[in-house]
Amino acid sequence: MVNVIAKRDDNKPTPITSKEVSVYDNGIEQSIKNFSLDPSPAHIVLLVDNSLSIRADVEKLEAAAREFAYEIFEGDKLLIVGYDEEAEIVSDWTDDAKGIEKSLTLFRKKGQPHLFDAIRAVVDQALRPLQNQKRAIVVISDGLDRGSKGTFEQTVAELQSENIAVYAVQAVDRTRGAIRRDVPKPRVVIDKLAEGTGGQIFSIDNPTEAAKGICDELRRNRYVLSYAPSSAPFGQARSLLVLGNQGITVRAKSQQQPN
Numbered sequence: 001m002v003n004v005i006a007k008r009d010d011n012k013p014t015p016i017t018s019k020e021v022s023v024y025d026n027g028i029e030q031s032i033k034n035f036s037l038d039p040s041p042a043h044i045v046l047l048v049d050n051s052l053s054i055r056a057d058v059e060k061l062e063a064a065a066r067e068f069a070y071e072i073f074e075g076d077k078l079l080i081v082g083y084d085e086e087a088e089i090v091s092d093w094t095d096d097a098k099g100i101e102k103s104l105t106l107f108r109k110k111g112q113p114h115l116f117d118a119i120r121a122v123v124d125q126a127l128r129p130l131q132n133q134k135r136a137i138v139v140i141s142d143g144l145d146r147g148s149k150g151t152f153e154q155t156v157a158e159l160q161s162e163n164i165a166v167y168a169v170q171a172v173d174r175t176r177g178a179i180r181r182d183v184p185k186p187r188v189v190i191d192k193l194a195e196g197t198g199g200q201i202f203s204i205d206n207p208t209e210a211a212k213g214i215c216d217e218l219r220r221n222r223y224v225l226s227y228a229p230s231s232a233p234f235g236q237a238r239s240l241l242v243l244g245n246q247g248i249t250v251r252a253k254s255q256q257q258p259n
Contacts, residue, residue, distance in 0.1 A: 003134075003163050004035075004223045004242055005198060005251040016223065020248055023227055024241040025256065030227040041075030042134040042218045043093070044068065045122050049141035049171070050082035051113035056142075056171040056204055062104040064140050064169050064204050067211035069100040073219045079126055080104070083118035084111030085147065115141060115189070116148035116155040119166075123158055135164050136218060139193065140204065142171040143186035152184050156196045157237070161257040167199040169210045198252045225252075234258070 002023070006016045018035035046065050054061075065080055072078060072095060080091040080100065091103035119137065127135045137159075145152070159166060168190045175186060184192075194201050200217075202210030225242065232238065237255045244250035 001163065002225045002227075002240065002242065002252055002256075003038075003165060003198060004225050005165075005217055005221050006223050006244060007217070007221045007249050009247050009249060016244070016248060020245045021225070021250060022243045023225060024243070025227070025229045026231065026238045028230055030229060032225060032227050034224070034226045036224055038134060038222045038224050039219060040134050041073065041077070042136060042215075043077050043079070043127065043130050044072070044214075044218070045126060045137045046078060046080045047087075047118055047122060047137055047139050047141075048080065048082045048090070048107065049113050049115070049139075050107060050109055051084045051111055052109050053174050054109065054113070054142060054144075054171055055174045058107050058109060060204060061107055061140060064207040064210065065104055066101055067207040068138070068215065069097040071211040071215040073215060076215065076219075081118065081122055081126075082107055083114065085114050087118040087121045112146040113141065113144050114148045115139070115143070115145040116150045116152055119155050120150050120158060123162055123164060127164055128162065134218065134222065135162075136167060136199070136214070137164060138167045138169060138214060139190070140169045140171070141190075142173045143168070143189035143193070144174060145184070145189065152189060152192075156192060157255075157257055159193075159197050160253045160255050163253070164197065165199045165253075166193040166197045167210075167214050168194055168201045169204050169207065170201055171204045196254050200251070229256070
């Protein structure tokens with residue numbers, strides 16, 4: 001099973017069919033068993049960088065999170081988590097916009113950003129129990145990680161294994177490119193999180209566009225694709241490429257992790 005975002009470039013609402021997409025597993029085209037629109041409600045985690053050095057004030061972080069409270073569709077639920085060295089729930093699963101807005105006053109900038117550990121904690125504790133439901137993470141950050149126990153590669157692999165898309169509302173890079181060679185650059189982290197999981201990147205300077213774009217496509221443009229791989233080497237990750245016919249834009253995760 002692969003979650004796919006598919007849109008017609010002319011914005012016509014006609015559902016996209018399996019005949020209009022192709023899937024390649026390890027470079028080999030596969031036979032699609034099913035490709036269907038998934039209009040079900042979403043569980044969306046807003047993962048907000050609460051760390052002391054992020055180059056965005058608390059008000060901007062609050063504004064980015066607040067927009068989602070008013071853009072989600074009926075049935076959608078939000079979980080808001082702030083992180084520095086630890087990940088803490090700011091607002092538990094809810095669709096109560098006023099309650100969410102009130103809880104955002106709890107944001108306090110402190111400590112170092114353990115982004116990778118925060119993502120893995122959210123996957124393990126909040127999203128894995130919702131295995132058969134539509135799940136996504138929105139990272140509100142510049143992508144910097146300082147001190148996580150888990151690696152970036154482990155984090156992306158876990159997201160791909162769980163079929164969880166990561167979107168980013170991207171803040172200004174606080175390092176300005178000055179970072180140790182053995183540490184992933186923040187911009188690269190954001191790019192690879194989105195590309196590797198089929199998500200998308202928005203600017204923190206336009207939170208309304210980000211919230212509307214993410215919520216709209218999760219409800220209106222999310223499809224589920226299933227196929228049986230013709231070859232699946234035991235214990236190995238495989239490259240994945242989903243393409244649309246001319247006039248159709250498609251996004252999906254970039255790898256299938258071993259079962």
